[in-house]
Amino acid sequence: MGTAGAGADGVTGERRRLINVAYRLLGSVAEAEDAVQEAYARWFALPPGRRREIRVPGAWLTTVTGRICLDLLGSARARRERYVGAWLPEPLPDRTEWERAGGTLLPADPADQIVLDESVSMAFLVVLDAMTPAERVAFVLHDVFRYPFVEIADVLGRTPAACKQLASSARRRLGGTRAPEPEPEPEPDARADVVRRVKEAWESKDIETLIGLLDPAAVMTADGGGMVGTVPHPVEGGARIARYMAAIADRAPGLELVERSVGGVPGLVARRAGVVETVASFDVSGGRVARVWVVRNPEKLRPWLRDG
Known part of the structure; x- marks a missing residue:
């Protein structure tokens, strides 16, 4: 885990990787940033002699970040019980979309540091959220970041064999949550075409076309956090x-739909007077939309505030 060298440059150079790990563990940009900041605070609080003894500071920082995330995941369950309506992970913007729109991202913005791939798509993060905290840590560190179980054991405080079992349990949960797919995962262009047609049908209020684009068993989940109006329960x-x-x-009236990459896959953003109010993600299977995730909680849309 991480690279050798205890110099300030070598340690701060780990930040991007740590934020990528923490976001996949927590599903929140702000919480990922806080977890990484806390890990660095603990590093710099060590006596200089102790820091010099640590041969691979990146490994130490990863272990500490993982433990902080594990604690946060445990307390998150209690917070979710008080959350108003459905809870969804924070959707991530794509840097290229910002640049194309003429926006700018601050170099220190944690959302700008996260590598966008299928492991940050809403579909994947929602499944991760169904795992226990220990399963999620074991699975993300091993299956997504390829860390060996002997190092994951230091994070979880369990044996490597126990961590291997946790990852296996997480994989079963992953497979059990997703419906069998008779067709291969759609290519990005095909997925984008479906999302674009949904946008056009919505704009023209063409219900019949929308029905044709949606799987008969499709489910839409919306997250307003009790701060803005939305459906409190999934629409099936x-x-x-x-x-x-x-x-x-x-x-x-006045709401504008624009196509945007959301967590690395095609999605839609609803803006009013240039301000993002809603971010929608889609799971496309067999040429139809199987799942829709709608995030309206303003606190989860902060990385999108510079969209324009």
Whole structure:
């Protein structure tokens, strides 16, 4: 885990990797940043002699960050019980989308440091959230970042064999949550085409076309956090989702839909007067939308505030 060298440059150079690990463990940009900051605070609080004894500071920082995330995941369960409505991970913008839109990102922005791939897509993060904290840590560190179980054992305080079992349990949970896919994962262009057609049908309030683009068993989940209006429970069924989307179009004059990469995959962003109000992610299977995740909680849209 990490690289050797205890110099200040070598230690601070680990930040990008640590934020990538922490975001996948926590599903929150702000919490990932806080966890990494706390790990660095603990590093610099060590006596100089102790720091010199640590041969691989990156490994030490990863272990500490993992333990902090494990504690946060445990306390998150209690916080979720008080959360209003459904809870979803924070959606991530794509840097290239910001640049194309003429926006700028501050170099220190943690969202700018996260590598966008399938492991930060909403579909994947939602499944990770169904795991126990220990399963999630073992699975993410081993299956996503390829850390050996002997090093993961230091994070979880368990034996390497126990960590291997946790990762196996997480994989079973991953497979059990996702429905079998008779067709291969759609290519990005095909997925983007489906999302674009959803956007066009929504703008024209074409319910029949929307129904055709949605799987009959599709599910839409919305997260407003009790701060903005949204459906409190998942909407099930393609026809019901289509009618709900059309109703929103009727009640939302001045709302602009734009295509954006969300967590590395095609999605939609709703803006009013240039301000992002909603970010939607889609799971596309067999040429149809199987899942829709809608994030409206303003606190989870902070990385999008410079979209323009």
